[in-house]
Amino acid sequence: MNTESKRKRKAQARPWVLVMALLVVGLAYSVVVPPSSSAETEMTQQIEEGKAIFDVSCSSCHGLNGEGLSAGPSLIGVGAASVDFQMGTGRMPAARGEAQIPAGEVVYSQEQIDAVSAYVASFGPGPAIPESSQYDPEGLNADEIARGGALFRANCSACHGIVGGGGAMPEGKHAPALGDTEDVHIYEAVRTGPQQMPTFSKDVLEDDDVRQIIGFLNTADEAPRYGGLGMGNHGPVSEGFWIFLLGIGGLSAIAAWIAKKGAGAR
Amino acid sequence: MMAKPTTVVEDRTDLESRPAEHGAKHPAAGTATWLDERVGLGKIGKFGLRKVFPDHWSFLLGEIALYTFIICLLTGVFLTIWFKPSMAETFYDGSYQLMRGIPISEAYSSTLAISFDIRGGLLIRQIHHWSALLFVASVTVHMLRVFFTGAFRKPREINWLIGMGLFTFALLAGFSGYSLPDDLLSGTGLRFADGLIRSIPIIGTWAEFFVFAGEFPGDLIISRLYMAHILLIPGLLLALISAHLALVVYHKHTQYPGAGRTDNNVVGYPLFPVYAAKAGGFFFIVFGTMVLFGGLFQINPVWLYGPYDPAKVTAGSQPDWYMGWLEGAVRIFPNWESHIGGTTWTWAVFLPGVGLMGILMTGLALWPFIESWLTGDKREHHILDRPRNAPTRTALGVAGMVWYGFFWIGGANDIIATRFELSLNAITVFLRVAVILGPIIAFIITRRLCLSLQRSDRERALHGSATGEIVRSADGGYDEDHVPISDGEQHALTQHAQPKVLEADDGSGPTGVPGPTKVSKFRATLSRWYLGSQILKPSADDIDEANHHEAQHGVEDAEARRELD
Amino acid sequence: MTTNLPVQDPDLHHSVEDPGIGEHVERFTDVDKGAGNRVYYTLLAMLGAVPVLAIAFIVIYFAMPRDWIIHIEFGGATYIHASAMNVTLGLTGGLAVLLIGIAVVQWARALMNDHEMIEERHSAASDEDTRAAALAQWEDGVRDSNIRRRPLLLGALGGAVGFAVIPAVVTLADMGPWPTKATRAETIERTLFAAAPEETIRLVNDETWRPIRPADLEIGQLVNAQPSNLHDVDSPSHPATPKEHHQEKAKASIIIVRMDPNSIKIPESRTDWHVSGILAYSKICTHVGCPISLWERQTHHLLCPCHQSTFDLGNSGVVVFGPAARSLPQLPITVDDEGYLIAQSDFTVPVGPSYFERDSRNDYKDGDA
Structure with a gap:
């Protein structure tokens, strides 16, 4: 189970992306100095674009106005964060209704996802896509990250397992492993409660709490397995499996070598 | 000294010859004489040095158990130097960053210190845990070997019972050790033990209050388990192991059927030097393997689980493998509870949690006597059965293993559900049926298989x-x-x-x-x-x-x- | 009789006469001197490597910084990412010990005499003469003890020893408080919520201790919570013994969930136990006591990760699957003057696993009013 590399690359790439984005935005502002009305036009354009995608990919299950059909729930009031999570992790658009719709290939670009998010957000008020300051664990100190661990064990580990390895839920559902999930998506999942996951609102779990949880997950994920190979990381179950396979099996093979006699005993 | 090629023991009279009658005096003779005059070393040597042991790989399974026990004793001593069996709370200030400033118990804190701040501590801790797992595993597999080959028959019934005692204490040793670090996993195990004790009819609540010194978790359970883990249980194990081995020496080892092997002899290699070299060498092999395990394979990363807190739990909480079948039984058992005269009888916990272990232990302990009652056999046996030649026993044994195995799978049903994308509930329902049908089917198939092997033996003969x-x-x-x-x-x-x-x-x-x-x-x-x-x-x-x-x-x-x- | 064989009359009906142990099969090392020498030098090499490995172990122990990490990655896959000290100590120490073992075993297998030997067995049973002699000695002893003439002595001795053991056992009687009716009422039958309503006990978040207002909760929200007065019980922030704190937390931990009131069943007797679809339940499983919070917002089912008991929080916490027999106790809640969630009273039934002394047959079951 190698989950660390992707997260790691992301974590390293993020500051650069941020700096570049800020530069571009800043330049655009200082050089073009757009009139305020043009921002609104842009907004409308984005919603229009989102609607086009929504009508093609989403409306068959969620209804033309997101009112919800038998195949998919209403999207009124779910907010942009929900759309960004569902589409950004490849859960949506789903091929078919299942007990649990798994994460998958992300089929739309972030721009397109933003457009659909903006369109769905226009159905009714809901959680917005977070600013990076809300979820980015950058700048947390060691004590805060450790506190994130305590919060994770209080609120998350029951379903998602120790250090977010995932866990079983009733009737074939499961709480997914969090190793490959991007920071922003963890934040959005906490706030919007996708599928069976409960919501954790801002008043109960503040943004700083969530940042600390994300910081803990990232640090724990990048940390070495101090004791050696993880051997499957399923705790005592995998440990028991290996002690029989390698311990009993291996030593029995050696025992057979020890007890061999005659010409066979080289 | 190399053995000279002899085939019959009676020929080996010259071994104990007195140095005085020889020209040259052996350098060790002085010490040997000194000891002989005090403890009769000569007689001991004459009795033991060339004692014959038969050679077979399956006879080494019990040795793995002995050696892993010794490894646990050695590494355990190191751990006791650092471990603090206290539930008093402190703020963690060791070098593991992800636990910084978190209030944790002394027990957990010292376990983290062993893992991160004491040189070689993590290695010793991991060797100890891997050896403990292998100890219980080899005890179990050794017991299966003895069962399937009929080595428990007269005159070895007492040693079989001692073995049952060893098996029981091995489980207790493992469980008490698992509970010591006071991390979230071990605390969850204790919570389960608390519920298990409470479910015992009539005395349950009293037993719970006595074990935990009041309500769960209290602040004494770790120090009490520590006493049991490092003193009481190892002491009992040591005593029983001594008796177990003494009886093996006294009865002489059983042997498999073969030319020249009879109930009246034992064919094999002398203790000195061949068997001593093989057994002694095997000790180093087992030890070396365990050190490699400890160095290369991570086991029970307590730092990931966090400190125990009765309000917290993690998905995928499991006991170590030897408690897995009980855990599974408790998971798949129907939710039976009955009320008699104002009391509550929690069968759903008591029957699988306490009852099954009782059935297994009692059944195994009584088996030698049941079998001799069924066969009317009062004869001594020193030649082992080939499992096929005792088809019903073999079939019963395999049925028992299948029964145990399905419970065992139950203990990992959540891991299986996530790993193989199955429904947790479906696995549970399937296992409820499988623990009943599985053993029956296994019994029938195994007995038939034994009989066809017997048939092919007959043809071959x-x-x-x-x-x-x-x-x-x-x-x-x-x-x-x-x-x-x-x-x-x-x-x-x-x-x-x-x-x-x-x-x-x-x-x-x-x-x-x-x-x-x-x-x-x-x-x-x-x-x-x-x-x-x-x-x-x-x-x-x-x-x-x-x-x-x-x-x-x-x-x-x-x-x-x-x-x- | 010179020997005391285990099987005097084997009566084994041997179909084929025992031909005796087979011919000794020569090993390569027996017939080929070169092969023997090769084994000899290999053994020497193995044993010679042990001191090298042992010294390497010692050097690593003293010289290697504890925080060094060994990280081997190849083609995107991480092979090992671990404490360098643990891995290298394990490798050097393990190989050193292993080599000793392999060398000694190989010595036995390849170079020591491998002619099989036969030793006679003797039955454990004594012959008649020995038994008679033992019996006679027993009789002598009994006679010497004069027990037959003064028979009460033995009974008195047995009784005395028996009675002497009782005080030793009695010293264990204080291993824990006795769970009498009064003790039970103060311990396992009572939680910190019992102080309500005389005292205002807010429901606060686990870890952050923040109190909760109904407006903070959206539909589908879960809060892992505890009573506010847990803070006063020997809190872990005062590094004293956390005994009471843990004991109370083990009973008083709760989960608060908010559901659409129209999508759940609320029985007659519990209509005023919730605050507009916000319900509080014990977090302690009624099976063996694991804390449970694996809640599905759409099905309203709550799963225990230990043994998979499943409770329906949309239906007063009744059991829908698994080994738990009793519904999850629900905590009656309301809001205080400042609008924070508080407990109305203690749980109406004890939390956690059933126990012998209490008849739980009248606890809430599916379909009760």
Whole structure:
């Protein structure tokens, strides 16, 4: 189970992306100095674009106005964060209704996802896509990250397992492993409660709490397995499996070598 | 000193010769004489040095158990130097960053210190835990070997019972150690133990209050378990192991059937030097393997689980493997609870959690006596059974393993559900059926398999080994060619006794007449069930006849060929 | 009789006469002197490597910084990412010990005499003479003890020893408080919520201790919570013994969930136990006591990760699957003057696993009013 590399690359790439984005935005502002009305036009354009995608990919299950059909729930009031999570992790658009719709290939670009998010957000008020300051664990100190661990064990580990390895839920559902999930998506999942996951609102779990949880997950994920190979990381179950396979099996093979006699005993 | 090639023990009289009668004095003779004059070293040496041990890989399983126990003692001493069995709370300030400033118990804090701040501590901790897992595993597998080969029969019943005691204390040693670090996983295990104790009818609540010094978790359970883990249980284990080994030496080891092996002898290699080298070398091999495990494979990363908190839990919480089957049984058992006269009987926890272990232990402990009652066998046995030659016992053993195995799978049903994308509920429902049907099916299949192996043994003893060449006889029939097997193999295949079914006393036969012992109808019925299915091994006459027939066959073949020419 | 064999009359009906142990099969090392020498030098090499490995172990122990990490990655896959000290100590130490073992075993297998030996067995059973002699000695002893003439002595001794053991056992009687009716009422039958309503006990977040207002909760929200007065019980922030704190937390931990009131069943007797679809339940499983919070917002089912008991929080916490027999106790809640969630009273039934002394047959079951 190698989950660390992707997260790691992301974590390293993020500051650069941020700096570049800020530069571009800043330049655009200082050089073009757009009139305020043009921002609104842009907004409308984005919603229009989102609607086009929504009508093609989403409306068959969620209804033309997101009112919800038998195949998919209403999207009124779910907010942009929900759309960004569902589409950004490849859960949506789903091929078919299942007990649990798994994460998958992300089929739309972030721009397109933003457009659909903006369109769905226009159905009714809901959680917005977070600013990076809300979820980015950058700048947390060691004590805060450790506190994130305590919060994770209080609120998350029951379903998602120790250090977010995932866990079983009733009737074939499961709480997914969090190793490959991007920071922003963890934040959005906490706030919007996708599928069976409960919501954790801002008043109960503040943004700083969530940042600390994300910081803990990232640090724990990048940390070495101090004791050696993880051997499957399923705790005592995998440990028991290996002690029989390698311990009993291996030593029995050696025992057979020890007890061999005659010409066979080289 | 190299052994000289001897085949019979009686020839080895010169070993204890006195140095005084030789010209040159052995350098160690001084010390040896000094000890001999005080503790009779000479007699001990004469008795033990050239004692014969049979050689077979399966006889080394018990040795793995002994060695891993020793490794646990050695590494355990190191751990006690650092471990603090206290539930008092402190703020963590060691070098593991992800626990910084978190309030944790002294026990957990010192476990983290062993893992991160004491050089070599993590290695020793991991060796200790891997060896503990291997200890219980090898005890179990060794017990299965003894069961399937009938090594528990007279005169070894007492040693079998001692083995049961060892098995029990091995489980307790493991569980008490698992509970010590006071991390979230071990605390969850304790919470389960608390519920298990509470479920015991009548005395449950009292037992719970006594064990935990009041309500769960209290602040004494870790120090109490520590005492049990490092003093009480190892002491008992040590005493029982000594008795176990003393009886092995006294009875001399059993051996597998084969040419030259009888119930009256033991064939193998002398303790000094061959067996001592093999067994001693194996100790180092087991130890080295465990050190490699400790260095390369991570086990129980307590730092990931965090400190115990009765309001917290993690998905995928499991006990170590030897408690897994009980955990599974508790998971899949139906939610039975009954109320009698104002009391509550929690069968859903008590029956699988306490009852199953009781059934397994009692059943195993009584088995030697049950079997001898079923067979009427009062004879000493030093030649092991080949499992196929005791088909009902073998089938019962396999059925028991399947039964245990399905419970075991139950203990990992959440891991299986996520790993193989199955429904947790479906696995549970399937296992509820499987623990009942599985053993029955396994019993039937295994007994049949044993019987067909017996049949093929009979064929092999009578007609030799099949060559795979098909020969056409003169009258147009086809036949597979056979080559005769060695006398030794023929003997080994037919060496076992085939006990007769006990006959019921129907009141017809006069008593006091030599013949089969008559028993009650009930016992006779069970005896028929137990011994009834056997493929008769070939008698001396059968073999004679077969040889004659083969010879005849050969003659006929030759004649047929001549005719063809 | 010179020998005492285990099987005097084997009566084994041997079909084939025992041909005796087979011919000794020569090993390569027996017949080929070169092969023997090769084994000899290999053994020497193995044993010679042990001191090297042992010294390497010692050097690593003293010289290697504890926080060094060994990280081997190849083609995107991480092979090992671990404490360098643990891995290298394990490798050097393990190989050193392993080599000793392999060398000694190989010595036995390849170079020591491998002719099998036969030793006679003797039955454990004593012969008649020995038994008779033992019995006679027993009789002598009994006679010497004069027990037959003064028979009460033995009974008195047995009784005395028996009675002497009782005080030793009695010293264990204080291993824990006795769970009498009164003790039970103060311990397992009572949680910190019992102080309500005389005292205002807010429901606060686990870890952050923040109180909760109904407006903070959206539909589908879960809060892992505890009573506010847990803070006063020997809190872990005062590094004293956390005994009471843990004991109370083990009973008083709760989960608060908010559901659409129209999508759940609320029985007659519990209509005023919730605040507009916000319900509080014990977090302690009624099976063996694991804390449970694996809640599905759409099905309203709550799963225990230990043994998979499943409770329906949309239906007063009744059991829908698994080994738990009793519904999850629900905590009656309301809001205080400042609008924070508080407990109305203690749980109406004890939390956690059933126990013998209490008849739980009248606890809430599916379909009760």
